[in-house]
Amino acid sequence: MTIVIASLVEGSIAGVTRSSKAAFRQGAEAVEVRLDYFTKLTPRTLPQIRDACAGPTIATLRSSAEGGRSKVSAKAREAMLREIVSAGFHGVDLETGRDRALLRELGESKERPLTIASAHFTEPAPESVIESTLSQACMLGDVGKVAMTCENAPQAIMLANIGLKFAARGKRFVIIGMGDQGRLTRVCASKIGSSMIYACVDGKEAAPGQLDVATQKSMDGRHTVLGLVGHPVSHSVSKQMQEAALEGLGIAGAYVPLDFPPGTFDHRAVSALTAIGFHGLNVTIPHKGTAFEIATRKEQAASATGAVNTLLFRDSKIIGENTDVFGFSKLLEGKIHITKQSRVLVVGAGGASRAVAHVLRKLGAKFEVADIEPTRATGLAKSFGGRAIPVRNVNNSQEPYDLVVNCTPIGMKGVPGSSVKGNLFKRGSVLIDVVYNPEVTAAMRLARKRGARAYGGLEMLVQQGAQSFRLWTGREPDVGAMRTAARRALR
Secondary structure, eight states: OOEEEEEEOOSSHHHHHHHHHHHHHTTOSEEEEEGGGOSSOOTTHHHHHHHHSSSOEEEEOOBGGGTSSBOOOHHHHHHHHHHHHTTTOSEEEEETTTTHHHHHHHHTOSSSOEEEEEEEESSOOOHHHHHHHHHHHHHHSSEEEEEEEOSSHHHHHHHHHHHHHHHHTTOOEEEEEESGGGTHHHHTHHHHTOSEEEEEBTTBOSSTTOOBHHHHHHOSSSSEEEEEEESSOTTOOHHHHHHHHHHHTTOOEEEEEEEOOTTOOSHHHHHHHHHTTEEEEEEOTTOHHHHHHHOSEEOHHHHHHTOOSEEEEETTEEEEEOTHHHHHHHHHTTTOOOOTTOOEEEEOOSHHHHHHHHHHHHTTOOEEEEOSSHHHHHHHHHHHTOEEOOHHHHHTOSSOOSEEEEOSSTTSTTSOSOSSOGGGOOTTOEEEEOOOSSSSOHHHHHHHHTTOEEEOSHHHHHHHHHHHHHHHHSSOOOHHHHHHHHHHHHO
8 A cells, every 4th residue: 555645845833734734634644744944943843843733744854965955964964863753753754875874773773753764866867776775775764765856758667667676575665756757656656566655735846746645645556547658748738638538537547748768668668557557558759650569459540550659458468559540530521622633742751641641542632742751751652552752842842732731740849840831832722730739830820821721730639639538448538628628738
């Protein structure tokens, strides 16, 4: 069982009283009082702080070197910690480096509070370092704790794997990834085997990435865990959209954006995610091809496109589907009538373009495809009955197109510019830009100046996301609520 502890970052006794009451009311089993937030901390105030808490309390005097606010000298720190130990708190958090001697001394004493031996890494560290540090922490305290800042999903998965290893040995430990990319260690804390997990009250985080108490309390191992695999993922609004769908159906769960740099998403990553409770994943640039290879069973649209944007984990099977096909079909619906005479251009030959090309072929369109990598364009055209053309031909084209579909990331937030030029459009042309963030891209503005109608990719995102949700849960989501959540997140 993983105990939910609310971290209280208050600098006054009144604040501790208020926050501790809120924490226990919201379901916390204990609170952690961050004593380093008090500007005037004396032995006389410790019993008052302890009594201000409405239940079991852990006292922490985090040093600035490990992310806290305490800057007292080593001698003053030891003196204050001894006062804290004897002040009647249920537990005390001590650092494996600065407080090692006190931890060893307390280990030999029977009359003492619970000891948490902790180490904090403000930058990512190698697996061997984290594992040895946690091993030492478990020997020094009743509970060993390691927290590390995570810059990407593989680092968080590394922490989770270490946790699974220590849980199998029967150790009492806490392992936490700090920051957005470490959040999976909080969402999946019970599956990883952490003895405790820390949450915040009223949005006041004691460490980056903390969930609020009520949300963390709902992450009990029976909840639905979903995620987005890609690089980058910081621009995505899928989290807000999918969590709106979960909430609308009363499903306890979380959707976690997972940044996997190129070459790091593989079978081992998927095995680790399933081991800690993930039910399914969306997959975006640049991993759709890899997801297709990982899937042990491909559904119809995935097989037809050779790309997977949705993975479902069921009965030891990894089921792959391409819901982009459904999403693009819904986005295209009613916007243009395509005939065999229509001039259609697909810009880009990545994972999204395969879904687009599949839909266009089913509609009978004879399309052209251009990509900065000619071999990719040739491969896509050959697979779906299109014609590959050099990018320079597109840039110099004197004849506009009826439909242009941008399947490149150019124009999305963080990737400025336009993948198309004005010469591709005429009055009555249609541009569909699968980019959804921002809602209006540079390419869309350019097309509209030439009299074309232009549509962004938000509706494709919503519709493919809703189809993914149906596959994961077997339930019908509120598509309108998903759309509203996505638009709100873009503002």
